[in-house]
Amino acid sequence: MSRVGVLLLNLGGPDKLEDVGPFLYNLFSDPEIIRLPFRWLQKPLAWFIASRRTKTSQANYKQIGGGSPLRRITEAQGEALKQKLGDLGQEVNIYVGMRYWHPYTEEAIAQIAQDKIEQLVILPLYPQFSISTSGSSFRLLEKLWREQPELQPTDYTVIPSWYKQPSYLQVMAELIAQELDQCPNPDEAHIFFSAHGVPKSYVEEAGDPYEQEIEECTALIMQTLNRPNLYTLAYQSRVGPVEWLQPYTEDALQQLGAQGVKDLVVVPISFVSEHIETLQEIDIEYREIAEDVGIHNFRRAAAPNTHPVFIQALAELVIESVEKPSFKLSQAAQMKKKVKMYPQENWEWGMTTSAEVWNGRIAMLGFIALMIELVTGHGLLHLIGLLQ
Ligand SMILES: C=CC1=C(C)c2cc3[nH]c(cc4nc(cc5[nH]c(cc1n2)c(C)c5CCC(=O)O)C(CCC(=O)O)=C4C)c(C)c3C=C
Numbered sequence: 001m002s003r004v005g006v007l008l009l010n011l012g013g014p015d016k017l018e019d020v021g022p023f024l025y026n027l028f029s030d031p032e033i034i035r036l037p038f039r040w041l042q043k044p045l046a047w048f049i050a051s052r053r054t055k056t057s058q059a060n061y062k063q064i065g066g067g068s069p070l071r072r073i074t075e076a077q078g079e080a081l082k083q084k085l086g087d088l089g090q091e092v093n094i095y096v097g098m099r100y101w102h103p104y105t106e107e108a109i110a111q112i113a114q115d116k117i118e119q120l121v122i123l124p125l126y127p128q129f130s131i132s133t134s135g136s137s138f139r140l141l142e143k144l145w146r147e148q149p150e151l152q153p154t155d156y157t158v159i160p161s162w163y164k165q166p167s168y169l170q171v172m173a174e175l176i177a178q179e180l181d182q183c184p185n186p187d188e189a190h191i192f193f194s195a196h197g198v199p200k201s202y203v204e205e206a207g208d209p210y211e212q213e214i215e216e217c218t219a220l221i222m223q224t225l226n227r228p229n230l231y232t233l234a235y236q237s238r239v240g241p242v243e244w245l246q247p248y249t250e251d252a253l254q255q256l257g258a259q260g261v262k263d264l265v266v267v268p269i270s271f272v273s274e275h276i277e278t279l280q281e282i283d284i285e286y287r288e289i290a291e292d293v294g295i296h297n298f299r300r301a302a303a304p305n306t307h308p309v310f311i312q313a314l315a316e317l318v319i320e321s322v323e324k325p326s327f328k329l330s331q332a333a334q335m336k337k338k339v340k341m342y343p344q345e346n347w348e349w350g351m352t353t354s355a356e357v358w359n360g361r362i363a364m365l366g367f368i369a370l371m372i373e374l375v376t377g378h379g380l381l382h383l384i385g386l387l388q
């Protein structure tokens with residue numbers, strides 16, 4: 001029997017307040033998070049935005065105990081999954097690969113090679129695909145294995161997205177029902193799906209399937225729940241002044257308040273663990289907005305975390321993917337053929353470095369323009385909304 005490993009991909013989060021600055025720098029250095037026409041601009045801009053955001057972000061992390069619970073929860077999910085798969089007769093090693101903080105994806109793949117894993121299942125802990133999340137992690141894996149082919153396991157398979165998985169839909173429905181049943185009139189409470197947003201251009205220009213997968217997922221959860229409640233889908237956590245997917249959570253809450261909604265169950269939909277956007281943004285910021293507009297019974301469905309039905313869902317995904325023919329990172333790219341990844345690379349998944357096309361003179365002029373803009377606060381990046 002071959003040695004099987006499961007690589008859980010996740011975003012990562014700062015463990016303590018001092019980590020917030022470097023974590024934000026890593027995040028904004030990712031061209032799948034800030035899409036710029038020039039690669040050389042990425043690092044200076046990441047440094048600039050991270051420095052400006054660190055204080056606010058630290059204040060938010062302070063409100064949830066001084067750090068992200070993401071590592072702890074992801075590792076607990078991994079432990080529970082290993083146990084569950086063992087019970088089902090499938091012995092596996094579990095690895096956690098975070099995109100922007102420890103334990104980094106680089107560390108995970110080094111360990112996978114050291115453990116001589118022959119068959120690897122790559123499972124992103126994002127139910128829906130986005131260029132900015134699973135796409136970014138897949139791209140990193142491709143790059144790492146291209147640079148160090150000796151680290152690549154003999155066989156691997158990717159699960160690109162899994163929002164239709166029946167046990168996942170079931171756990172989401174159960175978590176919502178639990179909150180509805182605490183309301184005075186359970187059928188009258190409004191269900192409010194709050195998905196993490198992405199800039200609108202990701203969907204409209206780069207072909208990110210994220211919005212469509214979120215909409216489909218929401219409808220499937222409502223079908224599984226099978227209750228008569230009205231529901232809304234909105235997008236949270238907008239960063240910067242460019243347009244993101246709409247409606248924005250804060251606007252939708254105000255609208256529902258104005259319509260006289262009193263009981264609300266918020267459902268975080270794009271992430272499977274508690275993190276800063278659930279514990280701080282929803283539980284503190286959005287609750288305050290809701291209460292101000294008269295929504296007095298504001299409840300939130302818990303994230304699936306280590307709920308046994310959720311762990312069952314992950315186990316089913318792994319078992320199915322081991323049995324099926326393997327699905328490669330290049331196929332994940334092909335499947336999303338219209339998905340444009342790095343803008344610097346001519347909007348393709350491949351590694352053609354178009355940066356070389358830009359001659360030194362243009363780069364130097366651009367660099368001077370950036371420096372002037374950072375000092376004066378005026379210029380093209382402010383105009384197109386990349387700087388505030
Ligand atoms: C499916 C989930 C997520 C999508 C899509 C996503 C896109 C996205 N995020 C930013 C900017 C930030 N994200 C930050 C934290 C953060 N993001 C997600 C998930 C998605 N992001 C999670 C789970 C977390 C939190 C990790 C934790 O610490 O618990 C942050 C840092 C926090 C803050 O300062 O608010 C930023 C910044 C962009 C720009 C983007 C799409 C382009």
Ligand SMILES: [Fe+2]
Pocket residue numbers: 196237
């Ligand atoms: Fe984010």
Ligand SMILES: [Fe+2]
Pocket residue numbers: 237277281
């Ligand atoms: Fe946020």
